[in-house]
Amino acid sequence: MLTLRFVPYHEIEYLSSARRIHKLLDIVKENKIVLLEGRLTKEEEADLIEITMENIDDTFKGIELAVVNPDRKQDNVFRKMKAGMMGMILGNRTGLTVVGPATVVSEIKKNPNKIELYTVPEKKKKKR
Amino acid sequence: MGFIQKLINKLLKNLFRKKKHLKLGLYGPPNGGKTTLANKICQDWLGEDMGSVSNVAHETREIQIKEQINIKNDDGKELSFNLVDTPGIATKIDYEEFLKSGMKEKEAKIRAKEATKGVIDSIKWLDEMDTVIVVLDSTIDPYSQVNITIIGNLQARDIPLLIIANKVDLKKSNIKKVQSAFPQYEVIGISAKYGNNVNQFYNALFKYAA
Numbered sequence: 001m002l003t004l005r006f007v008p009y010h011e012i013e014y015l016s017s018a019r020r021i022h023k024l025l026d027i028v029k030e031n032k033i034v035l036l037e038g039r040l041t042k043e044e045e046a047d048l049i050e051i052t053m054e055n056i057d058d059t060f061k062g063i064e065l066a067v068v069n070p071d072r073k074q075d076n077v078f079r080k081m082k083a084g085m086m087g088m089i090l091g092n093r094t095g096l097t098v099v100g101p102a103t104v105v106s107e108i109k110k111n112p113n114k115i116e117l118y119t120v121p122e123k124k125k126k127k128r
Numbered sequence: 129m130g131f132i133q134k135l136i137n138k139l140l141k142n143l144f145r146k147k148k149h150l151k152l153g154l155y156g157p158p159n160g161g162k163t164t165l166a167n168k169i170c171q172d173w174l175g176e177d178m179g180s181v182s183n184v185a186h187e188t189r190e191i192q193i194k195e196q197i198n199i200k201n202d203d204g205k206e207l208s209f210n211l212v213d214t215p216g217i218a219t220k221i222d223y224e225e226f227l228k229s230g231m232k233e234k235e236a237k238i239r240a241k242e243a244t245k246g247v248i249d250s251i252k253w254l255d256e257m258d259t260v261i262v263v264l265d266s267t268i269d270p271y272s273q274v275n276i277t278i279i280g281n282l283q284a285r286d287i288p289l290l291i292i293a294n295k296v297d298l299k300k301s302n303i304k305k306v307q308s309a310f311p312q313y314e315v316i317g318i319s320a321k322y323g324n325n326v327n328q329f330y331n332a333l334f335k336y337a338a
Contacts, residue, residue, distance in 0.1 A: 041284075042277065042280035042281050042283070042284045043281065043284060045273075045277040045280065045281070046251050046254070046277055046281045049217065049218075049219055049247065049251060049274075049277065050247070050248050050251045050252075052219060052220075053221070053244040053245075053247045053248050054244070054248065056220075056221055056240070056244045058223075058237075061220050061221065061222040062218070062219050062220025062221055062222070063219050063220060064219065064220065065219050065273045065274075065277075066273050067273060067276070102219070102220035102222065108273070109269065109271075110271060111271070
């Protein structure tokens with residue numbers, strides 16, 4: 001059974017980068033898939049990979065990560081400015097970040113309109 | 129990082145860039161062909177290899193540096209740099225994957241441990257780079273979060289970057305897909321293994337690293 005855990009942006013909004021990452025990783029290490037409202041900064045994404053590597057052992061094999069952003073290429077200047085202003089006021093709330101344990105999620109494929117999440121077959125999971 | 133901080137960093141970087149050898153980093157996911165490209169560069173300009181290559185992922189698990197490589201472009205201009213080959217960046221490493229290639233469990237676990245350290249080192253070294261070549265396997269979907277995170281972090285640090293769509297000698301290679309994934313960057317298709325189009329790559333280096 002897959003467990004998805006939704007994390008609203010306000011739950012991480014006032015946390016330091018390190019605490020944000022540990023919060024997400026703690027959930028993932030419980031074999032749950034995190035659906036985070038919004039996204040981390042690019043530097044936090046790199047930190048997430050780094051801290052994930054520090055945590056890898058015989059049972060925790062790492063993560064699968066995907067960030068989906070609204071496609072703003074088609075927006076006119078006014079809409080882009082509006083989105084920029086909203087981002088400054090509300091933080092990185094737009095988009096969705098998916099983080100899953102590598103022992104549960106084998107691959108996340110995305111294109112502008114959809115996310116496909118492939119899970120590790122049950123037999124392989126039991127073997128682990 | 130604020131605008132003023134970025135501006136100061138850029139000015140300082142440009143000030144010192146003239147006085148030392150440039151650090152040219154090879155970054156990308158595992159098995160993209162970073163070390164194959166590093167070997168090609170070193171063979172072409174130094175007549176020696178840089179590191180060992182393998183089909184098994186995470187063959188390069190330590191940062192490798194080849195100092196003072198001097199290259200010439202078609203116009204006769206020279207460029208000197210230190211080449212930094214980095215371990216592939218990944219979000220997961222499973223020692224059991226290495227068992228499939230015939231390794232013993234103990235060896236596979238050691239390789240996995242070294243690989244995790246390699247990823248950490250690669251990320252830490254990002255700040256040290258003056259210019260980065262992102263080496264992607266053009267037969268694989270380029271929209272992976274690792275690629276996006278690497279490129280996003282270089283952009284956030286104002287580090288010039290060039291994208292190499294490697295393995296164009298393979299049937300499945302799709303340079304256009306790499307270009308459409310990262311339209312704001314120059315993408316050059318090469319085969320580091322067979323040397324296809326490497327001259328275009330050397331000429332492009334002068335734009336980003338000179």
